[in-house]
Amino acid sequence: MAKLMQIMLALKQVSFGYKANMPLSVNNISLNLAQGSCTAILGPNGAGKSTLISLMSGLLTAQTGQISYPFYSLYTTQEAIAQKVALVPQDFAFYHELSVHDNLAFFVSISEKNRSLHSNHIKSAIRACGLDDVINKMAGSLSGGYKRRLNIAIALSKQPDIIFLDEPTVGIDPLSRDAIINLLLDLKQQGKTLVYTSHLLHEVELLCDEVVFLNNGKVVANELLNNQKPSLNFTTVKPLSPSQIALFKQPITILENGGHQLKVSNSEQLASTFTVLANLSHDIKTLTFSNSHIEQLYRDLFSESSC
Amino acid sequence: MLIHTVKKEARLIANDLHSLAVLLLMPIVFMVIMTMASSQSQKNIQANLTLSVIGQENSANSNVLIALLIAQGFTIDKNNTDNRLAIEAGVDKQILMRQGNSQLRLDISDDLAPQTRLLMTEKLKASLSQLKLYLYMLDTGDLSQDLSLDEQVNQVVESSDVSYLLEKPLAKALHNPALNSIPAWWVFGIYFIVLPISLTFINERNNGTLVRLKTYPISMARYFYNKACAYVIVSLIQGCLLAIIGCIAIPYFLNLPLLPLYGLLLSIFTFITVSFTAIAFALLLASMVSSYEQAIVVGGGVNIILAALSGFMVPLEIMPDNLAALANGSPMYWSAQLLRQLMSESVDHTFWQYTASLWGFSLLCFVAALCIFNKKMRNLTWN
Numbered sequence: 001m002a003k004l005m006q007i008m009l010a011l012k013q014v015s016f017g018y019k020a021n022m023p024l025s026v027n028n029i030s031l032n033l034a035q036g037s038c039t040a041i042l043g044p045n046g047a048g049k050s051t052l053i054s055l056m057s058g059l060l061t062a063q064t065g066q067i068s069y070p071f072y073s074l075y076t077t078q079e080a081i082a083q084k085v086a087l088v089p090q091d092f093a094f095y096h097e098l099s100v101h102d103n104l105a106f107f108v109s110i111s112e113k114n115r116s117l118h119s120n121h122i123k124s125a126i127r128a129c130g131l132d133d134v135i136n137k138m139a140g141s142l143s144g145g146y147k148r149r150l151n152i153a154i155a156l157s158k159q160p161d162i163i164f165l166d167e168p169t170v171g172i173d174p175l176s177r178d179a180i181i182n183l184l185l186d187l188k189q190q191g192k193t194l195v196y197t198s199h200l201l202h203e204v205e206l207l208c209d210e211v212v213f214l215n216n217g218k219v220v221a222n223e224l225l226n227n228q229k230p231s232l233n234f235t236t237v238k239p240l241s242p243s244q245i246a247l248f249k250q251p252i253t254i255l256e257n258g259g260h261q262l263k264v265s266n267s268e269q270l271a272s273t274f275t276v277l278a279n280l281s282h283d284i285k286t287l288t289f290s291n292s293h294i295e296q297l298y299r300d301l302f303s304e305s306s307c
Numbered sequence: 308m309l310i311h312t313v314k315k316e317a318r319l320i321a322n323d324l325h326s327l328a329v330l331l332l333m334p335i336v337f338m339v340i341m342t343m344a345s346s347q348s349q350k351n352i353q354a355n356l357t358l359s360v361i362g363q364e365n366s367a368n369s370n371v372l373i374a375l376l377i378a379q380g381f382t383i384d385k386n387n388t389d390n391r392l393a394i395e396a397g398v399d400k401q402i403l404m405r406q407g408n409s410q411l412r413l414d415i416s417d418d419l420a421p422q423t424r425l426l427m428t429e430k431l432k433a434s435l436s437q438l439k440l441y442l443y444m445l446d447t448g449d450l451s452q453d454l455s456l457d458e459q460v461n462q463v464v465e466s467s468d469v470s471y472l473l474e475k476p477l478a479k480a481l482h483n484p485a486l487n488s489i490p491a492w493w494v495f496g497i498y499f500i501v502l503p504i505s506l507t508f509i510n511e512r513n514n515g516t517l518v519r520l521k522t523y524p525i526s527m528a529r530y531f532y533n534k535a536c537a538y539v540i541v542s543l544i545q546g547c548l549l550a551i552i553g554c555i556a557i558p559y560f561l562n563l564p565l566l567p568l569y570g571l572l573l574s575i576f577t578f579i580t581v582s583f584t585a586i587a588f589a590l591l592l593a594s595m596v597s598s599y600e601q602a603i604v605v606g607g608g609v610n611i612i613l614a615a616l617s618g619f620m621v622p623l624e625i626m627p628d629n630l631a632a633l634a635n636g637s638p639m640y641w642s643a644q645l646l647r648q649l650m651s652e653s654v655d656h657t658f659w660q661y662t663a664s665l666w667g668f669s670l671l672c673f674v675a676a677l678c679i680f681n682k683k684m685r686n687l688t689w690n
Binding site for chain 1: 519
């Protein structure tokens with residue numbers, strides 16, 4: 001049964017530019033973030049990802065358009081909304097000279113006015129992120145994986161509904177990465193809304209429900225990841241003729257780089273595709289099989305704009 | 308939140324050896340060295356008043372002059388080649404009748420400090436004045452020729468003594484050499500809090516903590532006030548530690564009179580005034596810098612220049628007038644003067660002038676720092 005999703009954050013034709021005589025960093029973007037969803041914002045450097053996240057998290061104010069929080073009442077104060085939004089920067093945004101507990105205590109003291117709740121918020125963040133063993137250790141002396149967890153724990157100690165994460169697994173070992181991915185999946189299950197940026201696209205596919213591709217401040221593609229299919233890509237020595245293309249049972253997409261792509265959803269389709277390819281073998285230059293739809297899409301979209 | 312901010316800032320400093328060294332070790336080392344140096348300086352100058360006298364055969368009064376030089380504190384050492392007094396022929400005639408050119412030449416080693424050179428010249432002039440008096444008294448019969456040279460010299464020294472004209476000064480703490488150095492380096496250490504503050508600001512900005520905090524339900528202005536309050540408290544703790552070390556421990560170990568503070572309430576008020584000014588000034592500098600290098604150059608450099616202008620390194624009285632006048636515009640000088648007046652139990656109307664100046668200066672700095680901080684925060688975005 002389809003689950004009815006509450007919209008937590010809505011952007012309507014939002015634009016923002018840093019200087020009047022320069023192109024807009026975010027240009028007329030509309031977007032809805034549902035409760036319990038994970039949305040990835042992807043794009044090359046300078047695409048406008050940071051500006052878009054700054055706008056969504058309240059760090060910047062939109063110059064045109066509207067950013068609203070439909071889940072909250074009209075009468076909810078800006079301060080209360082700020083309480084529900086948390087950032088997890090890529091850098092370790094905490095005090096390395098303080099212990100794990102003292103870091104959490106400091107941030108909770110700012111976010112929560114009711115002092116009787118401080119202890120609960122700290123404990124729940126520690127438990128959620130598995131920091132029990134290092135609670136009294138200096139943050140600076142923690143391993144990379146624990147530092148990443150503390151970075152997330154500080155965000156969680158705010159008891160947020162929407163969490164913005166910037167490459168939360170960068171530079172850590174696979175086991176720590178798995179732990180963080182599982183933590184983020186748990187948060188989704190709990191109904192937290194995640195906004196995610198990362199260059200590790202397999203993580204995006206694992207975590208996210210939707211991917212927003214940005215370039216030059218505009219949304220260039222918006223993909224839902226709930227219906228992914230593996231894809232087969234090949235290039236030929238010379239362009240395929242219409243009769244050759246007609247041999248394939250699945251529709252073929254001709255990519256910008258001259259390559260061809262088709263999607264296969266079962267073994268039967270795969271077998272028939274290989275049969276056709278075998279007949280064309282003298283014309284095939286490259287052949288790749290990819291189950292990462294996002295990665296391929298990323299390459300297709302940005303192969304020219306990236307260095 | 309203030310308690311957590313104070314705890315946080317105190318622990319950040321306590322866990323950073325460099326900050327501790329800057330805030331405590333450096334002023335203590337300066338206090339010890341400069342207090343020792345100033346308490347020993349008189350002795351050292353006296354030890355440097357050594358010279359040889361050559362050409363004694365050119366004057367019938369050479370022996371008298373040498374005896375008078377010794378009475379002035381000179382040590383006559385014929386082997387000393389650095390400082391020499393050369394007596395040339397015809398000097399007696401010149402002393403009595405002012406005829407001819409100068410017949411005495413004083414060569415002083417270039418290694419001696421300007422103050423010592425000046426003292427040596429002035430003491431030689433005093434000895435020559437006494438020689439003239441000696442000759443005059445012999446001529447008038449006030450000095451018997453039958454007396455031994457030592458007795459004659461004693462009589463001349465007594466006759467030329469003018470100390471009875473001066474009112475005997477009260478034995479006050481002002482004459483304690485520690486009174487110049489302790490308040491100066493105490494204030495210097497307090498103002499150096501600019502380095503830990505700058506480094507915290509830069510760290511918070513660079514590692515994304517400020518961006519994170521910007522999404523918290525607290526205005527950045529309030530965060531700034533809390534930070535300022537926390538640092539004032541840290542500075543007061545630093546001030547109390549320096550007070551114990553500077554007013555009690557250092558004078559005690561250097562065998563100098565202790566430096567008691569005048570009135571508990573007035574002392575607390577002064578500590579708060581000095582700390583608040585130091586913090587406001589530090590916040591202004593910290594809000595302007597954007598890298599560690601800038602923090603060290605601007606924060607450290609400005610403080611060292613202010614300390615030099617305030618007479619901490621070179622006494623104001625030997626500075627050129629224009630340079631010395633600049634001290635009157637230095638908050639470090641005002642702060643040190645407040646502490647000096649407290650320690651010397653000589654609080655006068657200038658105490659309140661300096662206090663008003665410090666509060667005015669600190670409020671200006673604080674408002675400017677807040678404006679710059681807010682402007683920078685407005686421009687702070689994700690990444």
